[in-house]
Amino acid sequence: MKIPAAKLEQFRRQTFRRDRSRQLQTVDNALQFVAERGYVYFWPIKGVDLPSLWTAVAGDRPVADKHDDPGHITWGWKDQMLGKKVWHYAKVLRGKATLISLETLPYFYALSENYGDPEHDYQELFAQGLLSREAHRIYETLLHEGPLDTVNLRRRIQMTTKASNSPFERGLTQLQRDFKIMPVGVATTGAWRYSFIYDAVHRVYPQLPEQARSITRKAARAKLVALYLHSVGAAGEADIRKLFQWTPADVQRTLAASVVSAEIGENGVVDGRDAPQYFVPALVI
Numbered sequence: 615m616k617i618p619a620a621k622l623e624q625f626r627r628q629t630f631r632r633d634r635s636r637q638l639q640t641v642d643n644a645l646q647f648v649a650e651r652g653y654v655y656f657w658p659i660k661g662v663d664l665p666s667l668w669t670a671v672a673g674d675r676p677v678a679d680k681h682d683d684p685g686h687i688t689w690g691w692k693d694q695m696l697g698k699k700v701w702h703y704a705k706v707l708r709g710k711a712t713l714i715s716l717e718t719l720p721y722f723y724a725l726s727e728n729y730g731d732p733e734h735d736y737q738e739l740f741a742q743g744l745l746s747r748e749a750h751r752i753y754e755t756l757l758h759e760g761p762l763d764t765v766n767l768r769r770r771i772q773m774t775t776k777a778s779n780s781p782f783e784r785g786l787t788q789l790q791r792d793f794k795i796m797p798v799g800v801a802t803t804g805a806w807r808y809s810f811i812y813d814a815v816h817r818v819y820p821q822l823p824e825q826a827r828s829i830t831r832k833a834a835r836a837k838l839v840a841l842y843l844h845s846v847g848a849a850g851e852a853d854i855r856k857l858f859q860w861t862p863a864d865v866q867r868t869l870a871a872s873v874v875s876a877e878i879g880e881n882g883v884v885d886g887r888d889a890p891q892y893f894v895p896a897l898v899i
Contacts (some may be wrong), residue, residue, distance in 0.1 A: 617848055617897050619885035625847040625897060626663075631670035638671045641691045648701050652718040652841035656692065656703070656711035663846045664858055667691075667713060697798040699818065702792040704797065707857055721837045723815075723822055724829035726793040732816040732823065733757060736794065748773070748785030753794055753814070761813040763801035786812070793822075794854075835860065835868040840891050848882050848893035 627633050631647065638644050647670055648654055655666040655676050668677055672685025692703060692713075702719050706712035714722060727744060729735045736753050739745040745753075752770045756762060759770065764786075768774050773782045789795040798818060799811040816823060839854060846853075857864050869892055872878045879898065883893035 615879060615882045615893070615898055616750065617882045617884045617891065618894060621897060622847050622884055624755050629716055629847070630665045630674070632674045634673065636827045638667075640874075641694065644671070644688070644691050644701055645695075648713045649715045649717065651845050653707070653714040653717075653722075654845075655714060656688070656705070656713055659708065659710050660691040662708065663849065663853065664707070664842070664857065665845050693800050696800065697818075704793075704795075705787045706791055706793075708859065709787045709791060718837070718841065719819070720822060720825040720829055721834040723793050723826040724834040725831055725838075728793060728816075728823065728826075729829065732794070732814065732821055746781075746785055746788055749788045749794075752782075752785045752812075756812060756814055757793060761798055761811050762802050764807045764809040765801070767812065782830060832868070832871070835864060836875075836877070837873055839868050839872060843878055843894050844891060847897055848884055848891040850887070850889035850891055851890060854892075 628636070629651065631637055638647055644667060647665075647667070651665050654670075655664050658664075658666040667688045668685060668717070671688050672678070672683070675685075676686055694699065695702065697769050699716070701716060702714040702722075704712065706714065706722065727735075727739055729738075736745055736750065738745075739864060740750045748771075749810075751773075752767065755767060755770050762770065768778070768782060786795070793815050795812045796815050796818060797810040798813045799825070801809050801811050803809045835858075838858065842854065842857065851862075851865055851869065854860075855862060860868075867879070869878070873880045873892075876895075879893050879895060880890065882893040882897070884891050
């Protein structure tokens with residue numbers, strides 16, 4: 615199936631909000647944008663095709679270094695909405711800052727290593743070697759002491775040296791990617807007088823484990839892939855593996871089932887791309 619590159623680009627101009635006439639102007643616009651797409655990156659990520667809040671506000675240009683750039687209004691929106699339970703913000707896809715609609719959140723949670731008892735499951739994961747020592751200490755401390763900013767959290771777990779910076783950040787990211795913790799606010803602590811306050815996801819969204827309980831992993835993957843393709847229009851199998859970091863077998867099974875259900879098409883040929891593309895029907899109508 616031939617897919618003209620110009621048609622794919624026009625599709626993405628719409629879904630990424632690259633056109634000036636469609637760029638977001640208010641935080642309410644941003645909330646609607648995330649709800650429409652299901653999930654987006656906060657910043658554009660090099661080498662990964664996915665809509666981002668930055669591009670939808672500032673246009674198709676690099677993230678500005680200058681703090682007074684108008685595009686950085688996105689930073690204020692993100693901070694303003696922390697803890698408001700209007701979207702989920704955390705480091706998720708490829709460990710990068712991701713915004714997820716509350717409607718889509720249970721599908722992500724259904725794929726996490728959370729078995730229904732967040733207060734105790736982490737102990738089993740740690741025993742199995744699936745949770746790092748740093749992540750275990752961070753999560754256990756937040757469970758027992760409640761929300762903490764990063765400065766005070768590091769003091770509680772005795773990880774305040776420069777050498778502990780990377781292990782601590784890796785622990786935070788692992789816990790966010792597995793939907794165990796999330797930023798819920800900002801504290802004026804640290805050298806920059808700015809640090810995230812973290813809390814356990816199941817305390818912020820007590821209904822989430824139950825919402826996700828009936829969603830199978832198969833259904834969750836199918837939903838997330840469908841949302842991805844309705845954002846980017848067309849993508850290869852390698853693009854999908856790169857974004858979600860699922861096993862090749864899981865990606866292949868998900869794509870095969872989605873093709874059978876006619877949710878997506880296969881063997882699309884896009885100018886300038888060697889690999890066959892999976893695509894949304896709208897591109898060939």
